[in-house]
Amino acid sequence: MTQHTITDRRTVLTGIATGTAAVTCGCLSGSEITGSETGDSIPGTNDVFEDIFVDGTELVLEFSNDSSIDHVNVIDPSGELFSEQSIAAGVDRTRVEIGLEYEPGEYDVVALEDDEEQTTQSIVIEPDIRISNFRLARNHPEKMFEGASDIDIRTETIVRLENAGSGPDQATRLAFSGEVPRPTPDEYEMSGIYDTDSDIRRESEAVELPPGEGLTVYSQLMPFSESGQNVSCSPDTVEGTFEVVLETAVQDNPILEEYSVSFTGESLSECEIKIEGQP
Secondary structure (H helix, E strand, O other): OOOOOOOOHHHHHHHHHOOOOOOOOOEOOOOOEEEOOOOOOOEOOOOOEEEEEEEOOEEEEEEOOOOOOOEEEEEOOOOOEEEEEEOOOOOOEEEEEOOOOOOOEEEEEEEEEOOEEEEEEEEEEOOOEEEEEEEEHHHOHHHOOOOOOHHHHHHOEEEEEEEOOOOOEEEEEEEEEEOOOOOOOOOOOOOOEEOOOOOOOOEOOOEEEOOOOEEEEEEOOOOOOOOOOOOOOEOOOEEEEEEEEEEEOOOOOOEEEEEEEEEEOOOHHHOEEEEOOOO
16 A cells, blocks of 8 residues: 655645744735734734735735744645745735746735744635726717727727736736627637727727726727627617736636627617616
Protein backbone atom coordinates (compact mmCIF):
# COMPACT_ATOMS: atom_id res chain seq x y z
CA MET A 1 0.00 0.00 0.00
CA THR A 2 1.42 3.37 -1.02
CA GLN A 3 1.17 6.20 1.51
CA HIS A 4 0.30 9.60 -0.01
CA THR A 5 1.31 12.91 1.55
CA ILE A 6 -1.31 15.65 1.18
CA THR A 7 -0.04 19.24 1.24
CA ASP A 8 -2.78 21.74 2.06
CA ARG A 9 -2.84 25.54 1.72
CA ARG A 10 -1.79 26.06 5.36
CA THR A 11 1.30 23.87 4.89
CA VAL A 12 2.30 25.85 1.81
CA LEU A 13 1.85 29.14 3.64
CA THR A 14 3.96 28.02 6.56
CA GLY A 15 6.71 26.81 4.27
CA ILE A 16 6.83 30.06 2.34
CA ALA A 17 6.75 32.17 5.47
CA THR A 18 9.65 30.12 6.96
CA GLY A 19 8.21 30.57 10.40
CA THR A 20 5.45 29.32 12.69
CA ALA A 21 4.40 32.43 14.55
CA ALA A 22 0.91 32.90 15.94
CA VAL A 23 -1.69 34.24 13.52
CA THR A 24 -3.77 37.25 14.49
CA CYS A 25 -7.34 37.30 13.20
CA GLY A 26 -8.85 40.55 11.98
CA CYS A 27 -11.23 42.25 9.61
CA LEU A 28 -9.91 45.36 7.92
CA SER A 29 -11.87 47.92 5.96
CA GLY A 30 -11.99 47.67 2.17
CA SER A 31 -12.51 44.30 0.50
CA GLU A 32 -13.49 41.15 2.37
CA ILE A 33 -10.70 40.27 4.80
CA THR A 34 -10.70 37.44 7.32
CA GLY A 35 -8.27 35.93 9.77
CA SER A 36 -6.55 33.09 7.95
CA GLU A 37 -6.44 30.71 10.90
CA THR A 38 -10.15 30.56 11.73
CA GLY A 39 -11.85 32.32 8.83
CA ASP A 40 -13.80 34.49 11.32
CA SER A 41 -14.34 38.18 10.64
CA ILE A 42 -13.40 40.41 13.57
CA PRO A 43 -13.97 44.19 13.38
CA GLY A 44 -10.93 46.38 13.95
CA THR A 45 -7.25 46.13 13.08
CA ASN A 46 -4.18 44.32 14.37
CA ASP A 47 -0.60 45.25 15.29
CA VAL A 48 0.63 44.96 11.69
CA PHE A 49 -2.03 46.03 9.17
CA GLU A 50 -4.18 49.14 9.28
CA ASP A 51 -5.92 48.32 6.02
CA ILE A 52 -5.76 46.03 2.99
CA PHE A 53 -7.76 46.89 -0.12
CA VAL A 54 -7.75 46.86 -3.92
CA ASP A 55 -7.18 50.12 -5.78
CA GLY A 56 -7.52 49.77 -9.55
CA THR A 57 -5.21 46.91 -10.51
CA GLU A 58 -3.14 47.08 -7.32
CA LEU A 59 -3.39 45.56 -3.85
CA VAL A 60 -2.68 48.24 -1.24
CA LEU A 61 -1.19 47.27 2.13
CA GLU A 62 -1.20 49.87 4.91
CA PHE A 63 0.81 49.18 8.06
CA SER A 64 0.19 50.33 11.62
CA ASN A 65 2.60 52.66 13.41
CA ASP A 66 3.66 49.80 15.67
CA SER A 67 4.51 47.48 12.80
CA SER A 68 8.12 46.29 12.61
CA ILE A 69 7.84 43.78 9.78
CA ASP A 70 10.49 43.71 7.07
CA HIS A 71 8.93 41.43 4.47
CA VAL A 72 5.51 40.62 2.98
CA ASN A 73 4.51 37.58 0.92
CA VAL A 74 1.26 37.42 -1.05
CA ILE A 75 -0.01 33.89 -1.71
CA ASP A 76 -2.50 33.21 -4.52
CA PRO A 77 -5.61 30.96 -4.28
CA SER A 78 -3.59 27.97 -5.49
CA GLY A 79 -1.12 28.34 -2.63
CA GLU A 80 1.64 29.65 -4.89
CA LEU A 81 3.78 32.70 -4.14
CA PHE A 82 2.19 35.59 -6.05
CA SER A 83 4.45 38.42 -4.87
CA GLU A 84 7.08 39.15 -2.25
CA GLN A 85 8.28 42.55 -1.12
CA SER A 86 10.85 43.87 1.30
CA ILE A 87 9.47 46.54 3.62
CA ALA A 88 11.94 49.21 4.72
CA ALA A 89 11.78 50.61 8.25
CA GLY A 90 9.26 53.43 8.57
CA VAL A 91 7.27 52.51 5.45
CA ASP A 92 3.53 52.73 6.18
CA ARG A 93 2.16 51.70 2.77
CA THR A 94 3.12 49.52 -0.17
CA ARG A 95 1.41 48.43 -3.37
CA VAL A 96 1.36 45.03 -5.06
CA GLU A 97 0.51 44.92 -8.76
CA ILE A 98 -2.40 42.54 -9.41
CA GLY A 99 -2.78 43.20 -13.12
CA LEU A 100 -5.51 41.61 -15.21
CA GLU A 101 -4.16 38.07 -15.55
CA TYR A 102 -4.58 37.01 -11.94
CA GLU A 103 -6.50 34.03 -10.55
CA PRO A 104 -9.70 35.17 -8.78
CA GLY A 105 -10.17 33.95 -5.22
CA GLU A 106 -8.77 34.31 -1.72
CA TYR A 107 -5.24 35.70 -1.34
CA ASP A 108 -3.20 35.48 1.86
CA VAL A 109 -0.95 38.36 2.90
CA VAL A 110 1.82 37.04 5.16
CA ALA A 111 3.75 39.57 7.26
CA LEU A 112 7.29 38.56 8.33
CA GLU A 113 9.93 39.92 10.67
CA ASP A 114 13.38 38.31 10.58
CA ASP A 115 11.84 35.40 8.63
CA GLU A 116 9.28 34.82 11.40
CA GLU A 117 5.58 34.98 10.47
CA GLN A 118 3.88 37.71 12.49
CA THR A 119 0.37 37.58 11.06
CA THR A 120 -1.57 36.51 7.99
CA GLN A 121 -4.61 38.29 6.60
CA SER A 122 -6.84 37.01 3.80
CA ILE A 123 -8.57 39.07 1.14
CA VAL A 124 -10.90 37.92 -1.63
CA ILE A 125 -9.89 39.43 -4.98
CA GLU A 126 -12.60 38.56 -7.47
CA PRO A 127 -14.54 40.62 -10.04
CA ASP A 128 -18.31 40.43 -10.44
CA ILE A 129 -19.21 42.11 -13.72
CA ARG A 130 -22.85 42.83 -14.48
CA ILE A 131 -24.84 44.47 -17.27
CA SER A 132 -26.99 46.77 -15.15
CA ASN A 133 -28.71 48.78 -17.86
CA PHE A 134 -29.25 48.53 -21.61
CA ARG A 135 -30.84 51.07 -23.96
CA LEU A 136 -31.26 51.63 -27.68
CA ALA A 137 -29.52 54.82 -28.75
CA ARG A 138 -32.38 55.61 -31.15
CA ASN A 139 -34.76 55.84 -28.18
CA HIS A 140 -32.32 57.76 -25.96
CA PRO A 141 -30.18 59.98 -28.23
CA GLU A 142 -29.46 62.37 -25.36
CA LYS A 143 -27.49 59.61 -23.60
CA MET A 144 -25.12 58.96 -26.50
CA PHE A 145 -21.50 60.08 -26.50
CA GLU A 146 -20.64 63.57 -27.69
CA GLY A 147 -20.32 63.76 -31.45
CA ALA A 148 -22.40 60.65 -32.17
CA SER A 149 -23.64 60.65 -35.78
CA ASP A 150 -27.20 60.00 -36.94
CA ILE A 151 -26.11 56.50 -37.99
CA ASP A 152 -24.66 55.86 -34.52
CA ILE A 153 -27.90 56.93 -32.91
CA ARG A 154 -30.09 54.83 -35.20
CA THR A 155 -28.02 51.64 -35.04
CA GLU A 156 -26.03 51.46 -31.80
CA THR A 157 -26.75 50.75 -28.13
CA ILE A 158 -25.86 52.12 -24.69
CA VAL A 159 -24.69 49.57 -22.11
CA ARG A 160 -24.07 50.23 -18.42
CA LEU A 161 -21.52 47.89 -16.82
CA GLU A 162 -20.93 47.46 -13.08
CA ASN A 163 -18.15 45.66 -11.22
CA ALA A 164 -19.81 44.63 -7.96
CA GLY A 165 -16.83 42.49 -6.98
CA SER A 166 -13.56 43.11 -5.17
CA GLY A 167 -11.13 42.53 -8.05
CA PRO A 168 -10.29 44.40 -11.27
CA ASP A 169 -11.35 43.23 -14.72
CA GLN A 170 -11.74 44.60 -18.21
CA ALA A 171 -14.39 44.21 -20.90
CA THR A 172 -12.81 42.67 -23.99
CA ARG A 173 -15.74 41.85 -26.29
CA LEU A 174 -19.36 42.96 -26.67
CA ALA A 175 -21.65 40.94 -28.92
CA PHE A 176 -25.33 40.51 -29.86
CA SER A 177 -27.20 37.32 -30.69
CA GLY A 178 -30.80 36.34 -31.25
CA GLU A 179 -33.46 38.50 -32.84
CA VAL A 180 -31.64 41.70 -33.69
CA PRO A 181 -31.35 43.01 -37.27
CA ARG A 182 -27.58 42.46 -37.34
CA PRO A 183 -26.23 39.80 -34.93
CA THR A 184 -22.51 39.73 -34.23
CA PRO A 185 -20.71 37.03 -36.26
CA ASP A 186 -19.01 34.37 -34.13
CA GLU A 187 -15.75 34.97 -35.96
CA TYR A 188 -15.75 38.71 -35.17
CA GLU A 189 -12.67 39.24 -32.98
CA MET A 190 -12.75 42.98 -32.25
CA SER A 191 -14.16 44.34 -28.98
CA GLY A 192 -17.31 45.83 -30.48
CA ILE A 193 -16.98 48.72 -27.98
CA TYR A 194 -16.61 52.32 -29.14
CA ASP A 195 -13.36 53.98 -28.05
CA THR A 196 -14.47 57.25 -26.45
CA ASP A 197 -10.85 58.26 -25.74
CA SER A 198 -9.71 58.14 -29.36
CA ASP A 199 -9.55 61.11 -31.71
CA ILE A 200 -10.47 58.84 -34.60
CA ARG A 201 -13.51 56.59 -34.81
CA ARG A 202 -12.46 53.09 -33.82
CA GLU A 203 -13.15 50.23 -31.43
CA SER A 204 -11.45 50.08 -28.06
CA GLU A 205 -9.12 47.14 -27.43
CA ALA A 206 -10.57 46.75 -23.93
CA VAL A 207 -12.27 48.81 -21.23
CA GLU A 208 -11.05 48.63 -17.64
CA LEU A 209 -13.62 47.86 -14.92
CA PRO A 210 -12.20 48.67 -11.45
CA PRO A 211 -13.83 47.00 -8.44
CA GLY A 212 -16.82 48.83 -6.99
CA GLU A 213 -17.23 51.09 -10.01
CA GLY A 214 -19.51 51.40 -13.04
CA LEU A 215 -18.99 52.54 -16.60
CA THR A 216 -21.19 53.27 -19.62
CA VAL A 217 -19.99 51.85 -22.94
CA TYR A 218 -21.36 52.17 -26.47
CA SER A 219 -21.57 49.42 -29.06
CA GLN A 220 -19.68 49.77 -32.34
CA LEU A 221 -21.40 46.91 -34.14
CA MET A 222 -24.58 48.46 -35.61
CA PRO A 223 -26.76 45.64 -34.19
CA PHE A 224 -29.95 47.57 -34.97
CA SER A 225 -29.00 48.65 -38.47
CA GLU A 226 -31.88 48.81 -40.95
CA SER A 227 -29.62 47.02 -43.44
CA GLY A 228 -29.70 43.88 -41.30
CA GLN A 229 -31.55 40.86 -42.65
CA ASN A 230 -32.04 38.82 -39.47
CA VAL A 231 -35.45 40.23 -38.44
CA SER A 232 -38.35 41.99 -40.12
CA CYS A 233 -40.66 44.82 -39.12
CA SER A 234 -44.46 44.65 -39.49
CA PRO A 235 -47.45 46.92 -38.75
CA ASP A 236 -48.81 43.98 -36.75
CA THR A 237 -45.65 44.04 -34.55
CA VAL A 238 -43.01 41.35 -34.57
CA GLU A 239 -41.82 40.22 -31.13
CA GLY A 240 -38.71 38.33 -30.11
CA THR A 241 -35.76 38.11 -27.74
CA PHE A 242 -32.07 38.83 -28.08
CA GLU A 243 -28.97 38.47 -25.92
CA VAL A 244 -26.26 40.95 -25.02
CA VAL A 245 -23.02 39.05 -24.41
CA LEU A 246 -19.99 40.51 -22.65
CA GLU A 247 -16.62 38.80 -22.38
CA THR A 248 -13.99 39.93 -19.87
CA ALA A 249 -10.30 39.30 -19.26
CA VAL A 250 -10.60 37.68 -15.82
CA GLN A 251 -13.98 35.96 -15.55
CA ASP A 252 -14.11 32.56 -17.25
CA ASN A 253 -17.76 32.71 -18.31
CA PRO A 254 -19.25 35.50 -20.43
CA ILE A 255 -21.95 37.74 -18.95
CA LEU A 256 -25.26 37.31 -20.77
CA GLU A 257 -28.45 39.35 -20.46
CA GLU A 258 -31.62 38.54 -22.41
CA TYR A 259 -34.12 41.21 -23.50
CA SER A 260 -37.57 41.10 -25.09
CA VAL A 261 -37.98 43.34 -28.13
CA SER A 262 -40.77 44.36 -30.51
CA PHE A 263 -40.62 45.75 -34.06
CA THR A 264 -43.56 47.79 -35.39
CA GLY A 265 -43.72 49.48 -38.80
CA GLU A 266 -43.74 49.02 -42.54
CA SER A 267 -39.99 48.30 -42.79
CA LEU A 268 -36.82 48.41 -40.69
CA SER A 269 -36.03 51.85 -42.09
CA GLU A 270 -39.27 53.16 -40.57
CA CYS A 271 -39.52 50.79 -37.63
CA GLU A 272 -40.38 51.54 -34.01
CA ILE A 273 -38.19 49.28 -31.90
CA LYS A 274 -38.95 48.90 -28.21
CA ILE A 275 -37.25 47.00 -25.40
CA GLU A 276 -39.74 45.56 -22.93
CA GLY A 277 -39.99 47.65 -19.78
CA GLN A 278 -38.28 50.69 -21.31
CA PRO A 279 -39.75 53.95 -22.65
